[in-house]
Amino acid sequence: MSSPPATTERSKTAFQHRQSAHCESGVISSLLHHEGIPLSEAMVFGLSASLSFAYIPLVKINEMPLIAYRMIPRWILNGMRKRLHLPLRFEKFKSSAEGRKRLDELLAQGRPVGLQSSVFFLPYFPENMRFHFNAHNLIAYGREGNEYLISDPVFNGPTRCALADLQRARFVRGALAPKGLIYYIDGPVPKVDIVPLLRGAIKKNCVMMLHVPLPFVGCPGIRLLSRRVLKLPAQKDLAYTRRFIGHIVRMQEEIGTGGAGFRFLYAAFLQECAVLLNNPRLQELSLELTAIGDEWREFALHAARMSKGREDLDLPLLHGLLHDLANKETALYKTLKKAVDQ
Amino acid sequence: MRPDEVPQESSPLFDGQRKAVYVVNQDGHYQIAQSGGSEAEVTVTLEAVAWFAKLAEDAHQRALRGETSPLEYHMCRLRLDEPTLASATGVWRWRVRRHLTAKGFASLKPNQLERYADAMGLTVEQLKSLEKPTKLRA
Numbered sequence: 288m289s290s291p292p293a294t295t296e297r298s299k300t301a302f303q304h305r306q307s308a309h310c311e312s313g314v315i316s317s318l319l320h321h322e323g324i325p326l327s328e329a330m331v332f333g334l335s336a337s338l339s340f341a342y343i344p345l346v347k348i349n350e351m352p353l354i355a356y357r358m359i360p361r362w363i364l365n366g367m368r369k370r371l372h373l374p375l376r377f378e379k380f381k382s383s384a385e386g387r388k389r390l391d392e393l394l395a396q397g398r399p400v401g402l403q404s405s406v407f408f409l410p411y412f413p414e415n416m417r418f419h420f421n422a423h424n425l426i427a428y429g430r431e432g433n434e435y436l437i438s439d440p441v442f443n444g445p446t447r448c449a450l451a452d453l454q455r456a457r458f459v460r461g462a463l464a465p466k467g468l469i470y471y472i473d474g475p476v477p478k479v480d481i482v483p484l485l486r487g488a489i490k491k492n493c494v495m496m497l498h499v500p501l502p503f504v505g506c507p508g509i510r511l512l513s514r515r516v517l518k519l520p521a522q523k524d525l526a527y528t529r530r531f532i533g534h535i536v537r538m539q540e541e542i543g544t545g546g547a548g549f550r551f552l553y554a555a556f557l558q559e560c561a562v563l564l565n566n567p568r569l570q571e572l573s574l575e576l577t578a579i580g581d582e583w584r585e586f587a588l589h590a591a592r593m594s595k596g597r598e599d600l601d602l603p604l605l606h607g608l609l610h611d612l613a614n615k616e617t618a619l620y621k622t623l624k625k626a627v628d629q
Numbered sequence: 630m631r632p633d634e635v636p637q638e639s640s641p642l643f644d645g646q647r648k649a650v651y652v653v654n655q656d657g658h659y660q661i662a663q664s665g666g667s668e669a670e671v672t673v674t675l676e677a678v679a680w681f682a683k684l685a686e687d688a689h690q691r692a693l694r695g696e697t698s699p700l701e702y703h704m705c706r707l708r709l710d711e712p713t714l715a716s717a718t719g720v721w722r723w724r725v726r727r728h729l730t731a732k733g734f735a736s737l738k739p740n741q742l743e744r745y746a747d748a749m750g751l752t753v754e755q756l757k758s759l760e761k762p763t764k765l766r767a
Contacts, residue, residue, distance in 0.1 A: 306648075306649045306663075307649055307661075308648070308650060308651060308661070329651070329659070347712070348713075349710050350710070407707075407708070408750060408766075410766070413642065413643055413644030414644070415642045415644075415675060415678050416642060416643075416674065417708070417765060418677070418708055419708060419709060419713055419717070441649070442646055442648075443663070459748075460716065460717050460719055460748065461713060461716035461717040462716055530676075530680065533672075533673040533677070534677075536669055536672075536673040537674060537677060540667060540670040540673070541670060541673075541674060542648050542670075545649065545650050545651045546630060546650045546651065546664070546667065547630070551630060551651035551659070552651055554651070554659065555659035558658065558659050570657075573659075574653075574657065577630070580630065581630060584630065584669070587667075587669035588668060588669045590673075591668065591669035591672040591673050592672070594672070594673060595672050595673075597672075
């Protein structure tokens with residue numbers, strides 16, 4: 288193809304693609320690495336206290352309730368900005384032309400830029416993974432002619448995206464509309480010692496999992512979902528029941544969760560904390576959370592097979608697994624909170 | 630999860646890609662491994678794809694008989710539903726519902742057609758056509 292002069296030779300050689308399990312934590316971790324601050328994805332995820340659970344029956348996506356295993360989009364970005372006093376600047380745009388101009392400007396300055404976009408309109412996503420989810424995060428780190436150089440943290444390596452496609456993906460309307468959101472680190476990053484921040488971050492996450500006074504958030508949310516699973520056949524037909532349990536698994540295992548609904552990612556964070564805080568108790572708890580993650584995977588496998596009809600539909604089994612997970616997670620966060628309280 | 634539990638083969642879902650997952654190695658340390666897609670993940674995602682495909686096929690049949698609009702066919706084909714289409718276009722939901730019928734679709738003005746086509750990443754001709762594209766997006 289014809290290629291007008293490349294404007295961003297410098298950044299192209301400098302920016303390093305890093306694959307990660309989750310898009311938002313991966314993007315901010317990559318941007319920080321680029322600034323010479325080597326915080327891992329797990330550290331970023333834990334430090335922003337992003338582990339969660341929510342089951343919100345009233346919010347529907349394709350007739351299915353909202354089920355999430357992490358906090359809302361931009362929670363990680365905002366959390367990191369606040370805790371590290373990051374000069375992270377966000378910009379949204381009214382018109383797509385304006386949004387494109389600003390992105391090109393920043394790329395020409397040699398900055399990698401974080402973007403929010405739709406998954407559906409990104410041509411480099413495999414077709415079977417393209418759904419209408421508008422809060423995906425990726426990095427643009429250069430432009431060559433009519434193509435952007437893209438580092439999408441959930442993929443193996445860097446890729447490219449045609450200008451028109453990226454424009455469409457950045458300016459879709461609807462739920463969680465990105466409005467062309469870009470973000471970038473603007474200016475020198477202050478030196479912050481993260482070690483004193485770890486206890487607070489862990490405690491905050493424990494409180495959110497245990498004590499939010501809403502029945503659909505945190506461990507009570509898991510319990511609520513477990514009861515809902517049991518009640519399905521009385522209220523809905525078999526097809527819906529199958530889709531419903533498949534939906535739980537999709538939200539848990541689909542790309543961007545690291546498997547087991549972020550539980551492994553958080554366990555990796557606890558392991559890093561054990562070293563940094565010199566607290567062997569955290570290493571033990573990390574392994575406990577890993578075991579819980581494995582139980583989530585077991586749940587996923589059963590549920591997936593039942594949803595497909597490869598296994599007989601056994602809702603009491605799924606209910607039992609979820610109920611057990613709720614209990615185990617409750618116990619874990621209580622212990623974890625105590626372990627960092629001392 | 631241990632490294633040897635990670636599926637190596639890239640599934641049809643990932644198109645040759647492999648994704649990052651967190652595993653615990655022999656020494657009890659977390660590390661990133663590359664997964665070709667677990668059975669659970671592949672199963673439920675392909676189920677979701679198949680569900681839209683089935684709706685699209687059904688709408689296609691009905692549209693050929695004139696019982697519904699090409700808009701419904703393309704909506705399902707592009708993995709949208711009524712509320713998502715309404716919010717993606719900024720058209721009221723009760724109006725979308727009307728436009729999804731054969732009669733309602735036929736009465737759409739050019740600018741309204743364009744609005745739908747634009748939000749769905751289609752041209753107006755594509756939106757009106759009942760020809761089955763080979764790819765999700767041309």
